[in-house]
Amino acid sequence: MARSNPGRKSTIYDIAKATGSSTAAVSMVLNGTWARYRIKEETANRILASAQQLGYNVNMKARGLRLSRSGLAGMILPHYRNRFFAGLAETFEDHARSRGLCPIVVSTQRDPSVEVSVTETLVSQRVELLFIAGVLDPTPLNAMCSAAGVPCINVDLPGEAAPSVVSDNRGGARALTDVLIDKMRARGDAPEGLIFLGGVANEYATEMRIAGFRDAFEGRQIQPASDAVECFGYDASSARQALARRYERAGRLPAGLLMNSITAFEGLVQFASRLPRDAWQSTVVGCFDWDPFGAHLPFEVTMMRQDVEKIISEAFALADTYDANATGANPLVIVPTGFGPMSGEDDPAIETA
Structure with missing residues (x-):
């Protein structure tokens, strides 16, 4: 023409x-x-x-919009500051490349406006799939993907508007709490002294972990202390402040601590490093997260590991069967957690001393 x-x-x-x-x-x-x-x-x-x-x-x-295969696979996540999110990103990249796709991973710092902007950009570039990890409300992002016909999977935090893959936060927290209670009793400490610190109130992962924490107490027909749960976010500085307040009131660390993330656990390490060595040995510590540095600390810590490989594998499986026009509830896949190596890894046991 x-x-x-x-x-x-x-x-x-x-x-x-x-x-x-x-x-x-x-x-x-x-x-x-x-x-x-x-x-x-x-x-x-x-x-x-x-x-x-x-x-x-x-x-x-x-x-640039060729309307055929773009060869791009997208993922957004809050940040890379802990092993869990970094592991999700790295595993996602490996799986995408094995499928002949070019991975694009973007951190959004838990800012909803950035999440929307990044999703718009990735959708406009015709990514062939998008994984949305750690987003408190993925619904508007899921809607954008659905409108564009882009397979969209929620990872770590679920949403009703798209298929989701999450860790077994409740079961993992109960198992971790059971271990900590047994250790406290073996030391002669009352389990009512076990404290749950960190996380965001009304956030799925935190609420499930709190439920698992309470399940362990209920299973033993005992009650945690009235102030046993304190949510202040995931950052290390807030954890330091929360521990400082409790230390000032009691004159010692709590007899048991379950830290609800590796970053909150870092706050404990920072705070405890200022205390005499015997103060470090006065508490039983657990963390719902994993990092190998825990094996080198001067106090015992039991870490609960999330199965990153299984989470990403299940997310790709959901993407393969994604149907934007499907009716009914979207699937929710719950991946078990554990104290030992996951998905064939040969790392040493997670529980360290």
């Missing part, structure tokens, strides 16, 4: 007339937003081809 008047620049009205499309549809294709408005790929291809034939200056964003 040649221009009817070589001296005149083509407009979106010319493209609309040539393709039998509305000017709105042409505009959406040319500015790269066609997918979120459910414009068919065939229509978008026809508009782009017509724009090129008419000599219209298609912007790079629209030109």
Whole structure:
């Protein structure tokens, strides 16, 4: 198709007339937003081809949309600051590459506006799938992916609008609490002195871990202390402050501590490092997270490990069967946790002394 008047620049009205499309549809294709408005790929291809034939200056964003396989696989996650999220990212990259995909991993620092912006960008680049990890409310992100026909899987924190894969937070926390209670009793300490510190109130993972903590007490027909649970986020500085308050009131560390993340556990290590060595030995410590440095600390710590390999494998399995038009509840896959090596790893046991 040649221009009817070589001296005149083509407009979106010319493209609309040539393709039998509305000017709105042409505009959406040319500015790269066609997918979120459910414009068919065939229509978008026809508009782009017509724009090129008419000599219209298609912007790079629209030109990059080939509407076929992009070869890209996306993942967003809060940060890389602990082994769990770093492990998710690394394992995701390995699995994506094994499928011939180029992985794109972006940290969003738990900022909802950044989560939306990054998701919009990845969807506009036609990622073939998107894993959304550690997002408190993934619903708007799931909706964007669904509108564009992009398979979307929630990882670590579930959502009702897409399939999800999470750790067995409740079962893992109960198992960890049981171990800590047994250790406290073996030392002659009352289990009512066990404290759960860290996490975000009303967040799925934290609430499930608190439920598991309470399940362990209920199973033994005992009650935790009224102030046994304290949620202050996951950061080390808040953990230090919470421990300082309790230490000032009691004159010692709590007899038992279950730290609800490796970053909160780092706050404990920072605080305890200022205390006399015997103070370190005065408490039983557990952490719902894992890092090998725990084996080198001057006090005993029992760590609960999440199975990163299994989580990512299950997420890809869900992506393979993803159906944006499916009705009914989306699947929720719960992956067991454990104290030992996961998925064939040969690391030493997680429980360290």
